[in-house]
Amino acid sequence: GQSLEQPSEVTAVEGAIVQINCTYQTSGFYGLSWYQQHDGGAPTFLSYNALDGLEETGRFSSFLSRSDSYGYLLLQELQMKDSASYFCAVRGFDSGGYQKVTFGTGTKLQVIP
Amino acid sequence: DVKVTQSSRYLVKRTGEKVFLECVQDMDHENMFWYRQDPGLGLRLIYFSYDVKMKEKGDIPEGYSVSREKKERFSLILESASTNQTSMYLCASREGTGNSPLHFGNGTRLTVT
Numbered sequence: 046g047q048s049l050e051q052p053s054e055v056t057a058v059e060g061a062i063v064q065i066n067c068t069y070q071t072s073g074f075y076g077l078s079w080y081q082q083h084d085g086g087a088p089t090f091l092s093y094n095a096l097d098g099l100e101e102t103g104r105f106s107s108f109l110s111r112s113d114s115y116g117y118l119l120l121q122e123l124q125m126k127d128s129a130s131y132f133c134a135v136r137g138f139d140s141g142g143y144q145k146v147t148f149g150t151g152t153k154l155q156v157i158p
Numbered sequence: 159d160v161k162v163t164q165s166s167r168y169l170v171k172r173t174g175e176k177v178f179l180e181c182v183q184d185m186d187h188e189n190m191f192w193y194r195q196d197p198g199l200g201l202r203l204i205y206f207s208y209d210v211k212m213k214e215k216g217d218i219p220e221g222y223s224v225s226r227e228k229k230e231r232f233s234l235i236l237e238s239a240s241t242n243q244t245s246m247y248l249c250a251s252r253e254g255t256g257n258s259p260l261h262f263g264n265g266t267r268l269t270v271t
Contacts, residue, residue: 087262088262093257136257145206
């Protein structure tokens with residue numbers, strides 16, 4: 046099976062940097078994704094890591110270490126609009142050999158002035 | 159832009175009713191998914207489909223079934239709704255190849271009374 050752990054809540058100050066960690070267990074691994082979801086909205090894709098290392102997209106970066114089954118999302122120059130829930134998601138195999146995407150329980154980020 | 163449309167934003171049903179949740183995507187995506195989202199539990203996969211008339215159980219399929227008669231449409235069926243199926247239901251689609259992300263609909267908030 047697949048399971049992911051991430052902190053439930055994080056608070057950070059506007060303009061600061063925040064890191065949201067994710068550890069996972071999976072049978073078969075294709076990659077780790079991050080999604081953002083504002084209250085009342087749909088989750089939207091942020092980033093994907095299939096290989097070890099850092100991927101940067103503007104103010105957001107995502108890191109993966111496959112040997113540690115660990116990844117993180119780094120948000121820089123925080124803005125009030127970054128207040129949202131952030132989900133890590135692992136793409137792996139199910140028992141039938143089909144790819145499926147399993148989500149963590151989400152980290153609610155509150156950005157304060 | 160990919161558009162994933164869920165037929166209802168809010169739905170109220172009575173215990174024991176048969177409930178249909180409809181999802182349509184307009185990008186000819188092969189893969190479609192149904193998740194439910196509950197506070198503190200994140201997004202949990204109910205069923206998914208990789209092709210027309212194909213379906214695969216996710217992590218919590220009990221009490222649900224699905225139908226995919228056409229590529230663009232993926233229906234979630236609650237055979238006999240129960241109060242513990244009160245939740246936010248999210249449909250998603252993705253291309254069948256590569257590392258393409260999930261594209262989500264805006265969700266259906268189902269209340270079973």
